[in-house]
Amino acid sequence: MTTYLEKPVFVTQPFLPPLEEFQPYLQKIWESKVLTNSGPFHEQLEIALAAYLGVKYISLFSNGTLALITALQALHITGEVITTPFSFVATTHALWWNGIKPVFVDIEPETFTLNPDKIEAAITPVTTAILPVHVYGNPCKVHQIEKIANTHGLKVIYDACHTFGAKLDGQSIVNFGDLSILSFHATKVFNTFEGGAIVCHDENTKQHIDQLKNFGFTGETTVVAPGINAKMNEIQAAFGLLQLKYVDESIKKRKEFSKLYNNLLVNVRGITLMKVKSTLDYNYAYYPILINEKEFGCSRDKLYEQLKRCNIFTRRYFYPLISDFPTYRALPSSATANLKTAASVSGQILCLPIYPDLGHDNVEYIVRCLLKSGKR
Numbered sequence: 034m035t036t037y038l039e040k041p042v043f044v045t046q047p048f049l050p051p052l053e054e055f056q057p058y059l060q061k062i063w064e065s066k067v068l069t070n071s072g073p074f075h076e077q078l079e080i081a082l083a084a085y086l087g088v089k090y091i092s093l094f095s096n097g098t099l100a101l102i103t104a105l106q107a108l109h110i111t112g113e114v115i116t117t118p119f120s121f122v123a124t125t126h127a128l129w130w131n132g133i134k135p136v137f138v139d140i141e142p143e144t145f146t147l148n149p150d151k152i153e154a155a156i157t158p159v160t161t162a163i164l165p166v167h168v169y170g171n172p173c174k175v176h177q178i179e180k181i182a183n184t185h186g187l188k189v190i191y192d193a194c195h196t197f198g199a200k201l202d203g204q205s206i207v208n209f210g211d212l213s214i215l216s217f218h219a220t221k222v223f224n225t226f227e228g229g230a231i232v233c234h235d236e237n238t239k240q241h242i243d244q245l246k247n248f249g250f251t252g253e254t255t256v257v258a259p260g261i262n263a264k265m266n267e268i269q270a271a272f273g274l275l276q277l278k279y280v281d282e283s284i285k286k287r288k289e290f291s292k293l294y295n296n297l298l299v300n301v302r303g304i305t306l307m308k309v310k311s312t313l314d315y316n317y318a319y320y321p322i323l324i325n326e327k328e329f330g331c332s333r334d335k336l337y338e339q340l341k342r343c344n345i346f347t348r349r350y351f352y353p354l355i356s357d358f359p360t361y362r363a364l365p366s367s368a369t370a371n372l373k374t375a376a377s378v379s380g381q382i383l384c385l386p387i388y389p390d391l392g393h394d395n396v397e398y399i400v401r402c403l404l405k406s407g408k409r
């Protein structure tokens with residue numbers, strides 16, 4: 034029997050540790066009166082995250098978007114950058130805020146990530162970099178992209194906002210590319226309320242990034258670059274240290290619900306599940322499905338509306354495509370003919386709720402409502 038949910042279920046719900054465990058951190062901040070500017074918690078979190086992620090250098094940011102914008106500044110990216118239309122809009126906005134022209138390239142049908150076979154045709158004399166996204170935490174074809182970048186002298190900056198903690202062949206995915214960008218927004222696998230980071234590979238680059246996020250200061254009176262204020266504050270950093278203690282457990286629970294969805298949906302006609310490679314140690318950040326209207330018996334948008342009536346709030350990540358937003362629509366690379374796979378996926382994708390406190394009953398309820406919508 035299908036009962037109506039008393040509380041709405043959203044696509045995600047942030048994980049919060051027990052409140053009393055945060056109190057001692059606040060106590061310390063109140064005692065020290067150090068609120069920001071690379072305070073002790075900021076320094077501790079950088080060390081802890083570098084260890085957890087298996088990376089050498091990480092710079093914390095107030096959010097992922099400022100980290101993206103700063104990453105492009107740090108590598109002096111100009112001209113044109115090849116990127117994907119199938120992402121959160123901040124990926125392309127970061128280019129726009131740097132006066133860089135985005136050039137959209139189509140995605141792959143199974144992983145939803147930038148299609149490397151289509152990159153070279155989009156390179157022009159003013160192309161300086163590639164900005165791919167590890168969509169839903171699914172890694173891009175990193176080795177092929179690296180090869181193309183090396184051949185053409187391009188930088189690679191990964192929007193790794195979905196990929197916290199995920200590993201490919203045992204290697205942290207944020208280690209690929211010249212830089213990788215993380216987001217610790219409330220909706221992500223690891224959150225500091227808002228927050229973000231840049232992962233880099235050498236000390237000089239880290240130093241430069243740290244200067245850029247603090248107005249370009251290198252000392253009390255020396256400003257070496259036109260920096261911005263993108264620093265992570267002590268409350269965020271302290272919260273991150275506490276969150277880190279729970280993140281493995283969070284991912285484990287996500288995995289459980291993901292497996293349950295898989296079991297319940299694997300044989301449903303008209304629904305395609307995301308394939309996770311066997312070499313991928315996945316973080317279960319999202320649970321996307323593709324709806325084939327003809328076979329399923331109901332369109333993606335109709336299903337989305339019907340689930341709302343069951344008090345289930347799924348999200349159409351990523352619909353519309355970034356290339357369809359007014360700012361970007363007139364770009365030559367935004368033409369639908371150039372982005373056929375992205376357009377098709379964007380019209381069929383639906384992300385079902387997944388978060389550590391979701392619960393088996395809710396997963397089963399969501400699937401029951403979903404199957405009812407498919408008229409079978």
Ligand SMILES: *Cc1c(COP(=O)(O)O)cnc(C)c1O
Pocket residue numbers: 096097098099120121123124166192194195216217218227228229
């Ligand atoms: C969340 C997200 C961002 C932006 O991060 P914020 O921390 O919210 O600024 C950028 N790109 C992708 C793919 C994201 O999911």
